[in-house]
Amino acid sequence: MNKDTNTFADEMALIKPRTRLVGTVPKVGIRPAIDGRDGARESLEAQTMNMARTAARFISENLTHPNGMPVECVIADSCIGGVAEAAEAARKFEREGVGVSLTVTPCWCYGSETMDMNPMTPKAIWGFNGSERPGAVYLAATKAAHDQKGLPVFAIYGKDVQDSDDDSIPEDVQGKILKFVKAGLAVVEMRGKSYLSIGSVSMGIMGSMVIPDFFEDYLGMRVETVDMSEISRRIEKVIYDEEEFEKALKWVREYCIEGEDNNPVEKQLTREQKDENWEFVVKMTLIIRDLMVGNPALKNSSSEESLGHNAIVSGFQGQRQWTDYLPNGDFSEAILNSSFDWNGIREPYIVSTENDTLNGVCMLFGHLLTNTAQIFGDIRTYWSPEAVKRVTGKNLTGLAKDGIIHFINSGSATLDGSGRQSMDGEPVMKPYWEITPEEAMACVEATRWCPANLEYFRGGGFSSQFLTHGEMPVTMTRINIVKGLGPFLQIAEGYAVNLQDDVHDVLNRRTDPTWPTTWFVPALTGENAFRDVYSVMNNWGSNHGVITYGHVGDSFITLASMLRIPVSMHNVPENRLLRPSAWAGFGTKDTESADYRACQNFGPMYGKLLS
Numbered sequence: 001m002n003k004d005t006n007t008f009a010d011e012m013a014l015i016k017p018r019t020r021l022v023g024t025v026p027k028v029g030i031r032p033a034i035d036g037r038d039g040a041r042e043s044l045e046a047q048t049m050n051m052a053r054t055a056a057r058f059i060s061e062n063l064t065h066p067n068g069m070p071v072e073c074v075i076a077d078s079c080i081g082g083v084a085e086a087a088e089a090a091r092k093f094e095r096e097g098v099g100v101s102l103t104v105t106p107c108w109c110y111g112s113e114t115m116d117m118n119p120m121t122p123k124a125i126w127g128f129n130g131s132e133r134p135g136a137v138y139l140a141a142t143k144a145a146h147d148q149k150g151l152p153v154f155a156i157y158g159k160d161v162q163d164s165d166d167d168s169i170p171e172d173v174q175g176k177i178l179k180f181v182k183a184g185l186a187v188v189e190m191r192g193k194s195y196l197s198i199g200s201v202s203m204g205i206m207g208s209m210v211i212p213d214f215f216e217d218y219l220g221m222r223v224e225t226v227d228m229s230e231i232s233r234r235i236e237k238v239i240y241d242e243e244e245f246e247k248a249l250k251w252v253r254e255y256c257i258e259g260e261d262n263n264p265v266e267k268q269l270t271r272e273q274k275d276e277n278w279e280f281v282v283k284m285t286l287i288i289r290d291l292m293v294g295n296p297a298l299k300n301s302s303s304e305e306s307l308g309h310n311a312i313v314s315g316f317q318g319q320r321q322w323t324d325y326l327p328n329g330d331f332s333e334a335i336l337n338s339s340f341d342w343n344g345i346r347e348p349y350i351v352s353t354e355n356d357t358l359n360g361v362c363m364l365f366g367h368l369l370t371n372t373a374q375i376f377g378d379i380r381t382y383w384s385p386e387a388v389k390r391v392t393g394k395n396l397t398g399l400a401k402d403g404i405i406h407f408i409n410s411g412s413a414t415l416d417g418s419g420r421q422s423m424d425g426e427p428v429m430k431p432y433w434e435i436t437p438e439e440a441m442a443c444v445e446a447t448r449w450c451p452a453n454l455e456y457f458r459g460g461g462f463s464s465q466f467l468t469h470g471e472m473p474v475t476m477t478r479i480n481i482v483k484g485l486g487p488f489l490q491i492a493e494g495y496a497v498n499l500q501d502d503v504h505d506v507l508n509r510r511t512d513p514t515w516p517t518t519w520f521v522p523a524l525t526g527e528n529a530f531r532d533v534y535s536v537m538n539n540w541g542s543n544h545g546v547i548t549y550g551h552v553g554d555s556f557i558t559l560a561s562m563l564r565i566p567v568s569m570h571n572v573p574e575n576r577l578l579r580p581s582a583w584a585g586f587g588t589k590d591t592e593s594a595d596y597r598a599c600q601n602f603g604p605m606y607g608k609l610l611s
Contacts, residue, residue, distance in 0.1 A: 009437035011251065015346040017068025017433065020293045022310045025065055026099030026188035027072045028181055029121075030056045031089055033105040033114045033138065036081020044107050047164070048079050051104045051128065054167055058174065059102075059181055066371045067347050068433045071185065074098050080114045090118060099188030100181055102126060103142075106135045106164070111142035117151065120605070122184030122562050124154035126173060132164040143581040152561075152580035152602060154180045179578050183559040186368035189312070191220035196292055196309045199228040199317025199355055206481075207356035207542060208317065214487060217607035218563050219361070224309040228322050231287050239305050240286045241297040244343075248282050251342035255441075259448025259465050262514055269460055274451060277327045277460045285332040285341075288316060289349055313364040315355035319456075328452050328461035329353070333412035337363075339373050339432040340415075340440040347432050348373040353412040358479040359544045362489075366477065366548035369555045371431035373416035375468075375518060375547040379476075381406040382537040383507060392506045399471060399521050400497045403533035407476070407518040407547060408511060410456065411463020417518060417547070418446040419469030419496065427469040429549035450514030467508075468518040470498040475548045476520060477556055479565070480541035488596075489560045491553040491570035492536055494522035518547060522571065529569040539569055554578065564599040567592065 019025055032052035034044050056073035063071040074096045076089035080103075093101065101116045106128035116123045123146075127139025136157055146153035156177060158170040169177070195215055202208045215221040234240060261268050269277070290298065294308025316329045323329075335341050336349040350367055352360030353376050363374040384403045385396045396404065419427035420442035421435055430439075452461040476492045497519050499507070508517055522536045529539040553572040560567055561579040570592075577591070579598075586601070587594035 008255070008441045011342065011344070012340055012437040012440045013344045014433060015344045019067060019069070020347075021193060021312060023192050024097040025067070025069055026185055027074050027097050028056075028059055028185070029089070029093040029096075029098035029101040030073055030075045031101055031103040031116060032076060032079045033103050033109040034079035034081045035107050035109050036085075041079070041081060045079055047106050048104075049075075050167055051106055052076070054169060055102060055104050055126065055177065058169055059177065062178055063182060063185075064371060064431065064433075065185070066189070066367055066431075068431070071181070080109075082110065083113045086114055086116075090116075099191075100184035102177065102181065104128075105138050106130060107138065108134045109138045109142075111138065111145045115142050115145055117149075119151060122180070122187050123151070124156055124177075124180045126156040126177065128162065129158040129160065130162050130164050130166075147582040147585060150602065152582045154578060155581040156180070176578055179555055179558050182369055183555060183562055186365065186559055187562050189368055190364065193312035194222050194224045194310050195357060195360065196311035196314035197223060197225045197355055197357065198231070198288065198291065198314060199322065200225075202317045202319045202354035202356070205354055205356060205543075207358040207544060208315065208354055210355075210357050211481065214481065217604040218487060218565060220606045221312075224311060226291060226309075228317060230291070231284055232326075234287045234305070235280070235283050239298065239302050240283055240290065241295060244297070245283060245286060248286065248342040249279060252278060252282055255444050256449050257445070257447070258462070259450035259514060261451040262512070263451065263454050267454055269451065273460065277462065280327045281331040281461060284327070284329065285335055288314065288329075288332050288351065289336060292349060313350040313352065313360045315352035315357055315360050317355040319354060323457045323459050323461070326459040328410070328457040328459065328463075330411035330452065330461055330463045331449065333376070334415060334464040337373055337376070337412070337414040338416055338443070339430075339435055340443075345432050345435050345437070345440055348414065348416075350374065352376060353409060356544050358481070358542070359546055361479050362477045362546040365556060365559060366475075366546055366552075369559060370548055370550060370552055372429045372549050373414040375407070375413045375417040377407040377409045377413060377518060377545060377547065378543055379405060379537055379540050379545050380408050380511065382534050384534065388503065388507070391510070392503045394500060394503050396499075396503075398497065399495050400499060400519065402521070402524065404497065404499070405520045405522070405533065405537055406507065406511070407520045407545070408515050410512070411450070411452075411465065411515045413464060413516040413518075415443040415447050415464065415466070417468055417516065418443050418466040419472055420446050427472050429472070447516075453512055453514065463514050464516050465514050466516045467504065468496045468516070470496045470519065472496040472549065473551045474520070475550065475552050475556070476522070476545050477548065478540065478542055478545045488566050488568040489556065490539075490541055490568055491556055491572065492522040492530070493551045493553045493571055494520055496547070497521050520547065525571050530571045541568075561595070561599070564602050564604050566596040566599040
């Protein structure tokens with residue numbers, strides 16, 4: 001590998017934020033509600049509109065879309081004192097591409113006359129907590145109207161009373177606004193986009209058995225399907241950008257370091273065969289991306305193929321019909337899921353290994369909520385402290401002392417997951433526009449591309465091999481579907497941890513050491529599924545999971561409530577939860593059970609529209 005940082009930096013320049021999918025980038029609508037009565041309205045106009053402007057400015061200054069574009073807010077042209085002005089605001093919002101609405105008020109207003117009635121819009125109300133005017137009373141009255149009409153709303157109410165001339169946003173209100181808006185934008189970002197299934201069922205994995213109803217009813221998405229032979233066709237017919245292929249292959253040869261070949265010497269591929277594999281997997285990468293989002297460079301020669309499938313997420317089957325005779329998809333998936341490639345530093349593409357659609361959805365959720373790349377992996381092994389002591393002679397220490405989960409897959413994990421990006425000296429995973437060329441280079445240098453295990457992948461290929469740097473706060477998630485129940489989400493906040501080198505080496509070589517490893521430890525509560533590490537793995541609903549940077553389980557819970565997907569297990573403290581106000585009507589003692597009842601009662605938003 002060429003270690004010339006300046007050359008690498010030139011090649012890894014930041015790609016300008018852009019929209020690569022068909023559809024509008026959703027905006028946030030701010031609705032200043034007011035007491036419309038003559039004599040009362042006049043004294044409140046300035047304060048109410050100022051509250052709206054303050055909220056809009058705060059949101060735009062603190063939130064960014066995953067593509068790097070700033071979140072825009074649209075404020076109603078006038079305060080909303082009745083149904084006519086509510087209709088005017090709705091018309092403006094539709095014209096401006098608003099997808100999420102936040103109603104703000106410092107005073108009493110007429111609830112059902114001023115509320116947002118659009119059933120497709122995630123909505124919240126921030127009622128100013130001031131004793132001079134009852135904004136909180138409007139909030140309480142209007143959330144009751146929303147609940148009774150079956151239009152769930154998020155109630156945002158500061159815990160401390162403010163003075164009437166205090167135009168600041170309290171810290172607790174700030175957190176709720178950002179959490180609501182980011183989840184609401186995720187709902188709208190998915191709407192109308194596609195899941196692209198490249199191939200079909202991988203090795204009998206249920207997650208790769210695509211269920212269109214789930215995507216349509218719960219996410220407002222469509223499912224597009226192409227056979228894996230489409231990749232072969234495009235390679236054979238040279239339906240890819242040949243100029244970019246040469247650029248990509250040069251970059252790979254210069255910066256992607258080959259790792260150990262663990263195959264028996266007599267079965268190892270020749271140098272010529274490995275070089276052919278490299279060319280093949282680079283072409284696969286270009287083609288999978290083009291299948292997802294299209295490629296204008298193909299317009300003149302292949303107009304249909306230039307369009308793509310408008311896929312915000314995709315999955316590649318691979319095993320076994322493909323990998324029994326052609327190079328695997330590990331390189332393609334790892335590079336596409338990363339925040340950089342030969343073109344520079346850019347937004348990750350979300351690609352699920354083994355076409356696990358449900359893991360792909362969790363990857364999509366995590367990306368939309370945090371703007372970061374996502375780590376796909378197997379929940380492969382629980383290592384108890386006793387088992388580790390038996391095979392290594394060493395004790396687990398620190399965060400790992402109660403046991404660890406070996407989070408590992410066949411080499412398709414994002415290179416961002418190596419943990420070589422940093423903030424204040426600590427390992428992190430950043431939105432792409434915050435990643436420096438030096439950090440991108442560090443992620444690439446930390447990765448080895450090991451020739452594929454020919455026992456698993458007879459056609460060859462290359463698996464990414466790295467060890468995630470701890471101690472990173474992370475959140476592990478998974479969506480499962482149970483017949484008769486429907487989808488549900490599982491969440492485990494915890495940490496990626498460091499092990500002693502000799503302990504890691506012994507444990508890692510008991511599985512395939514050519515794959516990327518993250519040692520994960522969930523945060524334990526001492527109760528139920530989180531009473532110990534073993535119970536977390538024992539209650540996990542599948543062999544796959546997703547790791548997202550940060551303790552963001554609360555954001556997943558907020559998003560899940562908007563989509564009416566219940567959460568079956570989580571370790572997020574109660575004071576961080578934000579769900580629609582109607583959820584309290586289904587019980588406040590056992591909020592997990594109440595969540596199930598609420599989701600069942602309201603049902604998926606798009607399912608009602610399609611039924």
